[in-house]
Amino acid sequence: MSKQLAPKLWSWATDLEGDAIRQAERTARLSVVEGHVALMPDAHLGLGATVGSVIPTESAVIPAAVGVDLGCGMIAVETDLAAKNLPDDLGGLLKRVAQTVPAGMGKGHDTRSQHSHSWFAKFPPPNALGDSDTKRALSQFGTLGAGNHFVEVCLDERDCVWIVLHSGSRGVGNKLAQRHIGIAKKLAQKAMLELEDPDLAYFVQGTAEFDAYIDDMLWAQDYALGNREQMMNTVLRELVHAVGHGRELRRINCHHNFCDREMHHGKELWITRKGAIRADVGRMGVIPGSMGAATYIVEGLGNPLSWNSCAHGAGRRMSRTQAKKRFTEKDLRDQMGDRTWQADKARALIDEIPTAYKDIDVVMRNQKDLVKVHHTLHQILNYKGT
Numbered sequence: 001m002s003k004q005l006a007p008k009l010w011s012w013a014t015d016l017e018g019d020a021i022r023q024a025e026r027t028a029r030l031s032v033v034e035g036h037v038a039l040m041p042d043a044h045l046g047l048g049a050t051v052g053s054v055i056p057t058e059s060a061v062i063p064a065a066v067g068v069d070l071g072c073g074m075i076a077v078e079t080d081l082a083a084k085n086l087p088d089d090l091g092g093l094l095k096r097v098a099q100t101v102p103a104g105m106g107k108g109h110d111t112r113s114q115h116s117h118s119w120f121a122k123f124p125p126p127n128a129l130g131d132s133d134t135k136r137a138l139s140q141f142g143t144l145g146a147g148n149h150f151v152e153v154c155l156d157e158r159d160c161v162w163i164v165l166h167s168g169s170r171g172v173g174n175k176l177a178q179r180h181i182g183i184a185k186k187l188a189q190k191a192m193l194e195l196e197d198p199d200l201a202y203f204v205q206g207t208a209e210f211d212a213y214i215d216d217m218l219w220a221q222d223y224a225l226g227n228r229e230q231m232m233n234t235v236l237r238e239l240v241h242a243v244g245h246g247r248e249l250r251r252i253n254c255h256h257n258f259c260d261r262e263m264h265h266g267k268e269l270w271i272t273r274k275g276a277i278r279a280d281v282g283r284m285g286v287i288p289g290s291m292g293a294a295t296y297i298v299e300g301l302g303n304p305l306s307w308n309s310c311a312h313g314a315g316r317r318m319s320r321t322q323a324k325k326r327f328t329e330k331d332l333r334d335q336m337g338d339r340t341w342q343a344d345k346a347r348a349l350i351d352e353i354p355t356a357y358k359d360i361d362v363v364m365r366n367q368k369d370l371v372k373v374h375h376t377l378h379q380i381l382n383y384k385g386t
Contacts, residue, residue, distance in 0.1 A: 001366065001368075001369060002038075002305055002306070002369070005021060005024075005025070005039075006025050006028060007028075007036075008028040008029070008033060008035070008036040008037060009024055009025055009028040009036060009037050009039065010036050010037070010038050010039065010305060010306075011024075011038075011039035011043065012038075012039065012040055012041040012306070012311075012366050012367055012370070013039050013040065013041045013042070013043045013052070013366065014041065014362065014366055015041075015317070015358055015359075015362065016039070016043055016044070017044065017045065019045050020039075020043055020044050020045045020046075020050050023045060023046070023049070023050050023197075024037055024039055024043070024049075024050045024053055026196040026197055026200065027048075027049050027050065027053065027055060027062075027065065027200060029196065030062075030195075030200060030202070032057050032058075032059070032060035032062075032202055032204075033055060033056065033057060034056045034057055034058045034267070034269055035056050035264075035265070036056075037053055037054065037055050037056075038053065038054040038276075038305065038306045038307055038309060039052055039053055039054075040052040040053070040054070040275070040276045040306070040309065040310060040311040040312070040367070041311050041315075041362070041363045041366035041367050042275065042311040042312065042313055042314055042315030042358060042363045043275070043315060044315045044316055044317075044358075046067075046274060046275070047064055047067075047068075047199055048062070048064035048065055048197060048199025048200055049062065049064065049065035049199075049200070049272075049274050050274070051274055051275035051315065051316075052274070052275040052276060052311065052312070052315055053065070053272075053273075053274050053275070053276065054271065054272070054273050054274075054276050054306060054307045054309045055271070055272040055274070056264065056269045056270070056271055056272075056307055057202075057269065057270045057272070058267065058268075058269055058270070059204065059205040059206070060202045060203060060204050060205060060210075060270070061202060061203055061205075061210065061213065061214065061217075061259055061270050061272065062184075062200055062201070062202040062272065063177060063180045063181045063184050063201075063202075063203065063213055063217075064181050064184070064199040064200065064201070065200070065272050065274050066177070066217060066257065066258065066259045066272050066274065067177065067257040067274050067275075068173070068174045068177040068178060068181075069168040069169060069173060069174060069177075069224075069257050070168065070169045070173035070174075070176065070177050070217055070220035070221055070223075070224065070257065070258070071168055071169045071173060071220055071221035071222070071223065071224025071225060071255050071257065071258055072166075072167070072168030072169070072173075072224060072255070072256060072257040073166070073167075073168065073224060073225075073228065073253070073254050073255035073256045073257070073258070073277070073312075074164065074165070074166050074228075074252075074253075074254055074256065074277075074285075074286035074287075074288060074312075075164075075165045075228040075229065075231075075232050075251065075252065075253040075254075075286070076162055076163065076164045076165070076251070076252045076286045076295075076297060076377075077162065077163045077232055077236055077248050077249075077250070077251050077252075078156075078160065078162050078248070078249045078250050078251075078297075078375075079160070079161045079162065079163070079236070079239070079246050079247065079248060079249060080246060080247050080248075080249055081160070081161040081239075081243060081246045082159050082160060082161065083155050083159040083161065084159070085161070085243050085245075085246070086153075086161065086242075086243065086380075087242060087243070089340075090153070090340040090380065090381045091340060092242065093153070093238060093239065093242045093340075093381065094340050094341070094342070094381055094383055096238045096241075096242070097151055097235055097238055097381075097383050098342075098383060100234050100235075100238060101142070101143065101144055101151060101231050101234055101235060101383070102142075102143045102144065103143065103144035103145065103146065103149070103383070103384070103385030103386070113141070113142060115141065115142060115230050116137075116138045116139070116141035116142065116230075117138065119141060119223075119226050119230070120137075120138065120141075123219065123222050123223070123226070125137075125216070125219055126215035126216065126219055127212055127215060127216055129172070133172055133175055136171050136172060136175075137170070137171070137172035137223070140170040140171055140172070140227075141170075141223070141226070141227055141230060142227060142230040142231055142234065143170060143227075143231070144165075144167050144231065144383075144384075144385045145167055145168065145170055145385050146384075146385035146386060147352075147385070148166065148352060148384075149166050149167045149168070149384065149385055150164075150165070150166050150291060150382060150383060150384045150385075151163070151164075151165050151231070151235055151382075151383040151384075152164045152165070152291075152295070152379040152381060152382050152383070153239065153379065153380055153381035154295060154377035154378060154379045154380065155377065155378055155380060156297075156375040156376060156377050156378075157375065157376055158375075161239075161246075162297075162375075162377050163232060163235050163236060163239060164286065164288065164295050164377065164379070165228055165231055165232055165235065166288060167224070167227060167228055167231065168224045168227070168257065169220040169221070169223045169224040169227065170223075170224075170227065172220065172223065173220040173223060173224060176216045176217070176220050177217075177220070180203075180209075180212070180213045180216065180217075181199070181201070183209055183213075184201035184202060184203055184209070184213075185198055185199075185201045187201065187203070187209060188201035188202075217259060221255060221258050224255065225253060225255070228253055229253065232251070232253075236248060252284045252285065252286055252297065254277050254278065254284075254285050254286060255273070255277070255278075256273060256275060256276060256277045256312035256313070257273070257274060257275065257312075258272075258273055259271065259272040259273070260278075262307075262308075264304070264307060264308070265304065271307055271309075273309055273312075275311075275312045275313075275315070276309045276310065276311065276312050277309065277310055277311075277312050278300070278308060278309060279298070279300030279301065279302065279303070279306070279308055279309050279310040279370055279371055280300050280302050280308045281300060281301065281302035281308075282299060282300065282302075283299070283300040284297065284298070284299055284300075284374075285297075285298045285299075285300060285310065285371065286298075287310070287311060287312065287313055287360075287363075287364070287371075288313045288314070288360075289313065289314045289354075289357065289360030290314055290352070290353075290354035290355075290356070290357040290360070291336070291341070291349075291352055291354060291379070291382045291384065292335045292336055292337070292339070292353075292354035292379075293314060293354055293357070293359075293360045293361075294360055294361070294376050294377060294378055295376075295377040295378075295379070296360070296364060296371075296373050296375070296376055296377070297373070297374045297375040297376075297377065298310065298371035298372060298373055298374060299371060299372045299374055300370070300371055301369065301370055301371055301372060303369055303370050306370050309370070310367050310370040310371045311363050311364075311367055311370075313357075313360070313363075314357040314358045314359070314360040314363055315357065315358045315363065316356060316357055316358070317355070317356060317357055317358045318356050320351035320356075321351075322356075323350060323351040323352075323353055323356040324350050324351050327350050327353050327355070327356070328350070329346040329347050329350065331350075331353060331355075332346050332349060332350055332352075332353045333346055335353060335354045335355065336382075339379060339380060339381065339382055340380060340381040340382070341381070341382040341383070341384075342382075342383065342384065342386070345386050348386040349384060349386060352384060
């Protein structure tokens with residue numbers, strides 16, 4: 001449930017460090033914020049703005065608050081398969097997913113597919129990309145990335161099979177975001193804006209810089225959406241091939257690092273969700289835990305106090321550096337149990353160990369007024385980029 005932490009700051013988080021609160025207070029004090037900032041139950045310290053924050057503005061957008069992985073989000077597909085249909089050994093499927101969905105920081109993406117060219121023909125970048133950026137965007141379309149991006153095969157409480165995938169706009173989204181963040185900072189310095197944090201620099205609606213950012217941001221969000229669709233189609237094909245039959249029943253694709261124009265309280269606002277998903281009445285969403293915890297399929301309740309939003313996942317409890325110092329490969333292997341995963345890459349995945357994340361079940365209890373849970377998924381196969 002929510003609690004007011006400051007005049008323009010509401011929070012659903014019960015596990016929130018002091019630095020994150022102070023960071024969110026700085027954001028809430030910005031003159032361009034319309035109403036209050038809402039902190040989701042998975043909120044934690046971020047760059048400029050707190051991860052897990054929802055920021056309403058009427059005539060400005062803060063590019064660092066939207067983030068550098070523009071359009072990052074989740075996609076989930078429910079299939080007509082059951083646990084009994086799956087092979088006893090999922091190692092072969094893991095190998096095929098790794099072969100058909102390249103992952104990591106730009107590795108193995110040299111072959112540009114027909115799908116990427118088809119997508120670019122339908123969604124050309126609004127502002128011309130350079131040749132190198134265009135080639136990179138083409139080659140990375142349909143690829144996973146690294147960090148906490150993943151592909152999972154899961155079972156729900158009925159033993160029905162789901163595929164769940166987490167990814168964003170890859171290198172091109174990051175490049176565009178970084179470029180505009182730099183421009184916003186220079187404009188703020190030139191205008192001598194008194195910002196408590198330089199990363200809270202913003203673009204004002206009605207300027208050429210604002211229009212250019214919005215165009216690039218919305219395009220990158222579309223790229224992320226299409227990128228997830230392409231990867232999901234690939235993984236679904238491999239799953240059906242491994243089983244010998246099967247089909248998709250429904251698909252949910254949602255951003256959790258994005259900005260969009262929405263109506264709230266009778267006003268048209270820019271709503272920035274940095275680590276939060278849209279949770280309008282009846283809207284379906286996907287909320288993952290860690291690589292060793294549950295994922296939830298939810299329906300939004302449209303809570304106006306949260307700007308119709310909810311948490312995007314478990315949220316990190318400790319940094320990647322802290323996790324690498326504290327835990328060992330054995331710790332990760334123990335926590336992964338009998339799941340099928342890249343155990344041979346345990347050393348590279350230590351920073352993704354489940355206990356480096358907050359308890360997803362606590363997160364879900366704290367947002368009962370934001371979403372209704374439809375299904376609880378537990379992964380049996382996990383594939384991550386390293």
